[in-house]
Amino acid sequence: MFKIVVVLVAIFSCSSAINPGPVVHATKGEVWPKPQQQEKSQDFFVIRPHTFSFKAPDNIGCPNFLNDALTRYWTIIATATLKKSWTKQSLLDLDSSLGNLDSLTIELTGECASEEILPAFGDDENYSLTVSAEESLLSAATIWGVLRGLETFSQLIYTEQDVLVINATSITDFPTHPYRGLLLDTSRHFEPVSIIFKTLDAMAYNKLNVFHWHLTDDHSFPYKSRAFPELSDEGAYHPVATVYEQSDVKRVIEYARLRGIRVVPEFDTPGHTRSWGVSHPELLTSCYTGDEANGQLGPMDPSKNTTYEFISQLFAEVTDVFPDSYFHIGGDEVDFECWKSNPDLTAFMAANDLASYEKLENYFIQHVVDILDGLGSNYLVWEEVFVNGVDLPESTVVHVWKFNGGPATLNQVTKAGKYALYSSCWYLSNLHSGGDWNLFYDCYPLEYVDTDEQRQLILGGEVCMWGEYVNEHSVMQRVWPRASAAAERLWSAANVKDMTDAQRRIEEHACRMNRRGIEAQPPNGPGVCL
Template identity: 55%
Template sequence: MFKLFVVLGSILACCYAVNPSKGEVWPKPQQQETSEDYLAIQSHTFSFKGPADIGCPDFLNAAFTRYWTIIATSSSLAQRGQVSKVGRQPQKKFREVDVNPVADLNSMQVDLTGGCANEAVRPDLGDDESYTLIISREGWSTLSASTIWGVLRGLETFSQLIHLEGESLVVKATTIIDFPRFSHRGILLDTARHFQPVYIILQILDAMAYNKFNVLHWHITDDQSFPYVSRTYPELSEQGAYHPVSKVYEQTDVSNIIEYARVRGIRVIPEFQIPSHSRSWGFSHPELLTPCYSDDQPNGQLGALDPTKNSTYTFLTNLYKEVVDVFPDSYIHMGGDNVDFSCWENNPDVQAWMSDNNLSSSAELNGYFFLNVASILDSLNAKYITVEQTYFNALTLPNSTVVQVWWADGLESLASLTEAGKFGLYSTHWFLDELSSGGDWEKFYNCEPLDFDGTDEQKKLVLGGEACMWSNDVNEYNIMPRLWPRASAVAEKLWSAQDVDIGPARSRLEEHVCRMNRRGIAAQPPNGAGQNYDWREYTGSITKDAIPAGKDINGQTIYVGQAYVKNEGLIVAPIYQGEKEVTVAIKGARKIERNIKILCGHAYNFQWIVSDAKNLHVHLSGKHGVLGGHEDGLGYIHIGRISYQGETKIGRVIAYKIGDAKLFFHDRGVEKWIDSYEVWHFVDNDNTADYYWREYTGIIPRDAVSGGANINREQVYIGQAYVKNHGLITAQINAGVKEVWVPIDGVQKIDQHIKILCSVNNFVWVATNSTNLHLELVDRQMVIGGHEDDHGIIAVGRISYEGSTQIGKIDAFTVGDSHFRWVDANQQEGDVTSYDVLVYQKW
């Protein structure tokens, strides 16, 4: 009796899936001409060549190294282990490129026409970021820019043009002339509502560079916390931060962030929110805030900064002197958002002062406050940005003031303030904390900052805009997918031409998200459910993610393939290990030796269900499947398999015949078919719950993730513990034991601030070693086990040691030398270079 199995995909499913582009740039360049001539890139021989005599050779060489590393490690060649270490030379040459390149591209000449004054050069508003990039079919390329910032943008573009064909890096002959539409392209990052560790901020800066953002607007303080460690007023963070040690930004942290941003062409503009959103100031300096009254009596509450006291401005002057010294950008953001007037209005001292100074409203008082703040910043030679509420309350601010708009009528505000000669920044409808279902990046993409009634001269006063990442509901574990690729939509609106089309943008963004994922940025899928499998060129070798379909008579695994048959179409065929050719069943049995592909993905994403020729389309209704190819002039086919005389047979299901969808297969050179079978469909697991860290109280939660078993065959679990002055460190949790031992600076016993990893069962352990950890993690989602202060993120690892599973930390921040460290039964620290790393495989 026959048993038939079919892997198939509904035609409708492929109609809505967005396929990624190949070698397309995000944000879209202003002008681009591309031919179909390919050039091959061998990363072990490719080099950047800079000008011989410039004032900042170290700056330029560091940029070359960064982008060489990206090019060398972002490919599937690295995933297959053909690069020995991140940033080092590949040990093996790439195989011949499938697209038949016209030449090799071995170098790029970089010309900095405007020179570079010195190594300390800093980006500023209005810098020239334009560049010209030429990749010639003759095998040479040039990147020309007048500033170092144009060079950085051009290098990013070049790195995105390179893509994979088979297992080879290629790039098309291309000419690009590019420049940004707006000079201020920013991300507002709120680190006050939820503290963001330094390593997260550095990741955000990396992603900003990949999207050609050039401003980090650092909203560093708010009501909830004051994490900035001030030299002048250290008590502000000592009493106002969530934690005076682990949840603060030391001076060295701030300088490191500023420098990391600078070498990527990104400015850092600080904002210390005033006069409201300043409750955290009052924990150490309650005299700065306005006492609130009820029924003519103080009610114990404190409101906004008191604008009627000279001491308030003395305090701000001293603080701003420090801020101007620490943050070298020419601009400071004054804040001014959502000023709560209630305490001013019910405080009799404030009201008396207003009467004495002929101020009739709180709006006028707010204007008075900001005129004083502006005067302080003027005395410090600092320029300033504020929000529209301040502008409308203090209309006498100088025309050099930059006004950020984010109210619902933001475009009307832009029209009003530019008519008055003020500079504007657009943020309305670019609040990334506001979520909606599906690919909601499109709502950000469809916002146009210049879509207001105004003259050309008015619109020239719009400097750009910012995407705002408020952190009310965001911490270090979910901020990256909340930011990216939604902020990428804003990046393109601020860089590319105004008439850029959202249609082709969908495919380019799909590719860009994959690109960011390969570079370690946890960007979420942009377009909802899609095709989480692919067909790869088959060269006779079975790739590690090829999808198995069954066994032959000898017990060898069979895989799913498809082959192009001239005059017939793209036909499903079985692939047997060790054989380069396939046999397809169409008009008899035919042997094919070229143009073969193999289906790759994750086997757990496929399921088998019962079906037959008559009811195939009924059983597939609402299912997401895999198309197996097509027959010329007829239609789509699906993938089938049967168990026939003890072995699996792969074949095609003629899905274009509704009600008569037979399976065709071959058996020893004879074509056969059958009506009744089971079908295999693709299951999208995108609705699976994410993983999370719960407080550990000594009780193992039901959904805790097991890491293995100890020598007594008892389950051990994955934890993390906060270690003062060291960070958040991975640790092993043993059932019934409340404390953990962590391997950091020796071995330390921790009995508080412990969390346990919980989730549904979506984890796999991947065997790797200290040299190849980052190569194994290409296109995989590493479970972040914590971080080490001043170093970076750590991964979760395990080994089997003396018959027991040992959970520990992997130094993921050390590329190419990522050791695994754990605590053994004798509370001694262990250190090995081969181990398993925990990967979360949510598609």
């Protein structure tokens, strides 16, 4: 009897301690990121997926490009989750119905002459969208605007009493920042092409437009070079299973193109290059202990002409394979200790009047910049290149990333008249307890500089997913919907910052991404996706 009493007390104690806490109730049919201007009625239309269609004139231009987009978004609408089939009787319970919406007309007011058109920096992504009794029209001057408008249209649709509905709505929309990126590191852990595709899908759902592909690092070299196949044969985790073939890269670029997303490659130099040295140790600096080489290798050796000849040949290939006009050359976290230990570099610095190791880095970066200039490519660099005093052309984009001092560095970069990207507050590899998307949402780079002239030099920003502790099984949950917070701050107006409103809308958006196959985490704690 005593034992039974103890068990009952334990059960009672545990159950009485249960505290379900607050539940965030998701919105319905709200758009993420929030449009610049929107008027929304309580009146709505019913959408029957099997009869709904997009209508575009035969002479709209770029038909294959557009047809791909319309097929994708029709499929999203047609496969929306419904618990049961709707009936005419169920519609009687819905007030304010305007009837059925059978189609959306697509209007492309500008030209789209080439099927091979690529997204580029500064593209016009503006669009207008009207859903009313008089007309249902998506209008944009570019195919990129059409893509953004289709995403918005798909998000306006929601379920009510198991029926797909869309409110009468008028939207005029455009991005605040032209560069809205996501960095994915595929060196620390190899990410299969299928994961990259899923990442690009999620980026399109959040109107992000630059995929920064951090391809190589100390840990592996997964890019299969035509000119130097030994780089991945010996420097990748596996010469076949964890390598991006040329065909893989081409598929990623095309998949991104069809979603209006640029692909910017990064081959970080002169540091973070240990994987290069597996097949080509002569590229790297030999480290010394006293007067003897100790067998360790450091950053690239800036004193050898052969280093630049190798880089020139590899980068000529990379700029041919990756059609974007920008190339990220890295330049972060260069460890000077190995350079300091090497007597040959000491002699080289003396002979070339290089009074500091920052000057030696300047010497290296200037050679790489000259190589890319010769290839007709623009370039991005991590903030250390600027902080260390490297002489950079005006067109260089400085990527600010350090958490401590990020706003101050952004201020310095733009005061110097340089273009800037900001990532300091958007490192997805930094984890906090519970849902931490609000920390990313509470960051707005334009607030960190002093003048309008400086604000005009901030092109946008990136969320960064470094790969030390994520792989194909965990990366999507780590990225989404945390990256969505930054996506809204980069797209929407500066006054879109109400955390309570965002909390309810990101709850809906995370569930929306779940329905579309994106393993987004619950952003706000207890709840359910219906």
